[in-house]
Amino acid sequence: MIYLDQAATSFPKPVEVVEAIASTLKNIPGSPGRSAHKGALEASRILFEAREKVASFIGAEDSSSIIFTSGATESLNLVLQGLLKEGDRVLATSMEHNSVARVLGHLKKERKLEVIYLPCDEEGFLDLERCEKILREKPAQLLCVNLVSNVTGTIQPLHEILALKGETLLLLDGAQAVGHLPLDVGHLPIDFLAFSGHKGLFGPPGVGVLYLRPGLEEKLRPLKFGGTGSRSEFLEQPPFLPDRFECGTPNLPGIAGLAAGIDFIEKIGLTKIHRHETALADIFLDRIKECPGLKIYGPQDRVKASAIVSLNIEGLAPSEVARRLDREFGVAVRAGLHCAPLAHQTIGSFPQGTVRFSFGYFNRLADAEKAAEALLAIAG
């Protein structure tokens, strides 16, 4: 199979990741922070070192500000549900994934939020002037930005957004960004960064991260409450990080796998990974761009896009194209709305959606070439 659904989950996982997961299951007796025996201490060390590694990878000064979650969706829920109060004004780009949009939809009813979707152009880029104007009209509690679109690969202009956001808190959905693009939360005024472990970081599913700027923890109500192994004599959740937001037995194998994924990225080099992925997307695009009846979405200037390509063949439903790619050519892609109906409305592909090709580090040149040939044959 030629796997071009890397934006859904990266595949294959590096062997180091598989080994790290297996090693915790085989060799670590105990749960982190729960006992004082050697096994539990070893588990605590794995968790601690993973947290330090994630912090260092994204430039966070203090690893206490790294919260492990079950995935980017939980990280986003933690911020949105924990921060927003009755009547708050929230801005979000019109490229958001349902992991933001559905939470906002729910909270809009529950807490009577004022939710404003900021216009983006056909390529998916945020209209900065409109964004600034809306921010100036009335301050907002939160601005949500999907840094890299899972539909088009569009990379939002982060520095420009940071320059205009003023006092408004910024929540970055980094699900498609972390592990692909360099991010340095230590030197940028990013308040919250949510990301998953199983996409760009090569970890397993079931683990994600929320980074929050130190000091913001008091503004967030926890999403869940329970045992932490600390302050056990009290019936209240501990106020300090990370225990304020982490309870229950952590997914140690998953977290160890995520840490091994970061080691892998650092061994190869983030820039090299990004160049490889985007080069494959460029080659694929180059082979198909002259094909009549093909509509390609997303940035024309591919420097402003990640290795995600969305397209449609005139007269064919995306699901039909994906089915033929899979059955006749062994090419795995994702068709439809990609859990991001707002993004498809923005780029003009709603409600049918698009066919999405997403490339990763483990894809080879031949994968891009064969996928292009297959697509051309179907477009015929």
Next chain:
Amino acid sequence: MKVIFLFPSIHFVLKAEKAFKASGFKPDLVPVPKEISSDCGMAIELDFKDLNRAQKALKGLEPEAIYLRAPEGFKKLLDS
């Protein structure tokens, strides 16, 4: 004689251990003595002679308390 540093959770214990090691100390992780806290976690034990330098090595990482482990019992030296 030994001193025992208490921290709010294992995360901070391991952060402190890292800071101590980086400054050349040899911290020993021990179960929190029942006499000083009901917490069932870990604490850090160091030589009493290193106390002042060790506190500086923590660079802003605040222990919850520091105890002296003396023959006659535990004595609180610092309370946050």
